[in-house]
Amino acid sequence: MLRRPRIHALLGVALALALVTAPAALAQGADFSRYVSIGDSLTQGFSAGGVVEDVQDIGYPALINQQANGTNEGFAQPTVSSPGIPPLLQLRGLAPTVLTPASGFGAPTNLNFPGLYNNVAISGALLADIIDRRTDNGGLFDLVLRGQGTMLELAIAQQPTFTTVWAGNNDVLFAATAGIIIEDFTLTSVANFESRFRTIIGQLAAAGTDLAIANIPDVLAIPFVTTVPAVLVDPVTNQVVLVNGNPVPLIGTDGPLRPGQDFVLLRASASLARGIGVPVEAGGTGQPLDDTDYLSAEEIAVISARLAAFNQIITTVANETGAVLVDVNGIFNRIATRGLLIGGIEVNEDFLTGGLFSYDGVHPTPLGYAVVANAFIDAINRDRGTSISRVRYRPYLFGGLNGTGVDIESQVNALQGSSVRFTRPADQALRFALGI
16 A cells, blocks of 8 residues: 655745756756746745745745756745745644634735845736736735736736746636636636736737746645535544435535535535534534535536636647646646655645645645646756756655644544544635635
């Protein structure tokens, strides 16, 4: 049997980053001397519900720059002190597993940086925000933009020689994490997505920068969507409850949920712990889960079709402009199907124990970001004839401690047999981080 990895530390652990060779990219088809990254929380370096310097320093843009240039000197990011903004989620207890934000609040550590940040990504950004938004009155947009322009304007102003773009995730992710579809609010229309994506890539290409563009991973396969089953589970044994040999469906606004068709979101675990969504005869209140606590089969079909349409647009625009296309969606789909073997150790998309997704069930762990960095590096090497060294995974597999100072390895067995409680404060922190 393959051994599970330790869950990677998010705070308080100094990672030994991979040794890299001298940058070979400059002479072989890709110039990273002025590298800029554009995107949303996945590019800003969010993990476990917040942004913090320890993770930003090993987010995928920093890793790409490190591998391409041999150093991260000169790659500026709007960094945040511990415990992050919002404060990162922490594991507060076992059996059940309780996740809630850390106390306190982080603060910017280089807000007065005199130049422009190389990483101008902002959590919660939609494609429209990349083009038009200049402020959010003291929030995360102001942390990055600082009144100097839009994300797209600041990227172009640096006259980048190479730009990575991983954008458009929130244009479909919001519908999945909010649990409700509102056209052009939680789910962007295909026409608006295409118009905005073409504007972003067109202006960058016109500025003369080389480009690597990533597509959107399956937002319906993240642990936030897949962890909680649509049937009653015993919180002590973590086993499906059977009545007369049959599972007990949870209750939605339209009646019993359909196992295998309706998806219960991680946030619903707080309501389930209070008996909401659980039939009276099974010991619950009989009250239905809120509509935002689950996705119906009909909503899932709409989101899935929209994701496919968005990714086709990204592929088309990348091909038209000669940009490097990074198939992040394909990589994570393969991991979801058969896991990922790293030195004989299996990692996968399981919540808490899989190693790739952080405590919020949406954003990667540092190991997950290393996987993304290598996806970019592999695609750039293939399309541009470069020989940028890949990130080595070994330092990320043995992190030691998590943010609570508790040895994770001793907890894995307990996590496998306990229910998860994603507290309301945890959900509120994640909504803030995503801009919902």
